[in-house]
Amino acid sequence: MERTTVIHKTPANLRPAPHWSDFEGARRNFSWDLARDALQGLPGGGINIGFEAVDRHAGGALRDRVALRFVARNATPLELSYAELARQTNRFANVLRSLGVGQGDHLFVLAGRIPELYVAVLGALKNGTVVTPMFSAFGPEPIATRIKLGAGQVLVTTDLIYQRKVKQMRSQMPSLRHVLLVAEDGGFTFEPDTLDLATLMHEATDEFTTVSTQADDPALLHFTSGTTGTPKGAVHVHGAVVTHHATGHYALDLHPDDRYWCTADPGWVTGTSYGIIAPLLHGVTSLIDREEFDAERWYTLLEQERITVWYTAPTAIRMLMKAGADLARQHHFPALRFVASVGEPLNPEAVWWGQEALGLPIHDNWWQTETGGIMIANTPAFDIKPGSMGRPLPGVDAFIVEHLEAQDEAPRVRVIDTPDVEGELALKAGWPSMFRGYLNNEARYRKCFAGPDNAWYLTGDLARRDADGYFWFVGRADDVIKSAGHLIGPFEVESALMEHPAVAEAGVIGKPEPVVGEVVKAFISLKDGYQASESLRMDISAHARRRLGAAVAPKEIAFLPSLPRTRSGKIMRRLLKARELGLPEGDTSTLEGGA
Ligand code: AMP
16 A cells, blocks of 8 residues: 555545534634533533433433443453443442542542443542542552542442452551442452442432532542652543543544444543543443453454444554554454544554554544543544644644743743744643643642743643644653754654564663764564564664664664553653663653553
């Protein structure tokens, strides 16, 4: 297939007709007030995520549609209709009430992708209780740190996770009043100081009136790791539901007949905003696979579950690529109509792989914990530029800024109007899902804003905007390499390395060097079937020089069996750098396979 710089949409990519096709017109006519009108709302001007996601449909035409379909190896699929989900979330909200847990209290969930987790998150939201999802693979330390920082009063987890990871830390979490346990693996081991969720659910009633939360009332607290210090708790509000709905429409093109699969774990923000909330808002059927990644299984699920819209991540795509084209060719995906990816840079290679292996290009999109929802995206409405994260969605104003000399702590920035110039990605504040603070850290929050009236949110990402308004990710502000006066984006280098047939993963850092400041060093893991050797190193190096020019290509290449990643899949360049320089590794609580 010829690899062009733009992938034009074809009628085959656009069935059914997408929600929009006129980028400029849609942006011009959009307002967040109008977007809110698409939702129902509650008496007294209230708005509640759980109500909009579940009850709005449970009382209407979609009541019997499957909302969530859980699949697992060696188990019969379990389905919850919208009406059943409404009943169960009501029961859970009543459980919280009976325990004296109310609006503004903090509930944490820590479990795999089990039905009880989804019921707890949505039921708690209906009760006005603030929810923090945690990744079930976290070890005891990060779990306790987060519950302590978030002053969690209730924890929903499984008996096994409790025994292995929570019990021994309980004394360090004085705020924790109730631990509700779900039985794993059939049996249930009673633990002192805990409650059996199944019994409580059985005793609770089906009737519950959702709390009429206001748009600015806290709904979710998502922890995100900084480069230093403890994790930051980003506070999100119920009004965020307007962004979740609008982005499900504009970026994921959800239609009510879709069978949708978001592969992100609900322990991370994508798995909450787009694995739980957005698909329910659109009344679609969501697939939830309880198993971990397995290439053969994923292709089979896409095919047999007749998935129409698939939202996944670059790491998963690269793992599928690594498993080889032959495996993909054994499957067919006639139902699949839209594929999107988020979380880290999506190399052009991966966009093209989608076209070749799935018959559809992959739509990269950009957002972060703090934005609460998708901000910049490749969408059905316009052509894809492989390697670009797309254009700002309706209601989102994105631009590139440069930092000026700051007089004091507060950042001072200026907008860069010239296309193709690198700077920090900024967004005009005011979209509904914007975080409203870092918990107990007002100073850190304030530092994220600059410009007139402090109305520009600084994302901490470096990017550039081209003349057509597409944004191109360069790196995190602290990852970018300066070599001989040139800014070099590690993503650009990694993308080029990834094009080499032997390269499975690449992570690139700036290694301090006295003459040019920094030289580019690449760490590479190889695809199955390739052996590290001097001649392969030279071959990859020559390829990179060819693709990038000598000033940008890595001066050093090292082979590693695999690269350190966060549990959400991002290559930890910071850790590669620390190891390279023999410096302390810092907080590695989010390292995959780590604590
Ligand atoms: P998180 O808050 O964990 O979701 O991480 C957000 C960060 O992931 C962003 O600030 C970016 O650095 C990175 N990121 C997310 N989406 C993309 C994307 N499409 N391309 C490049 N980087 C991305």
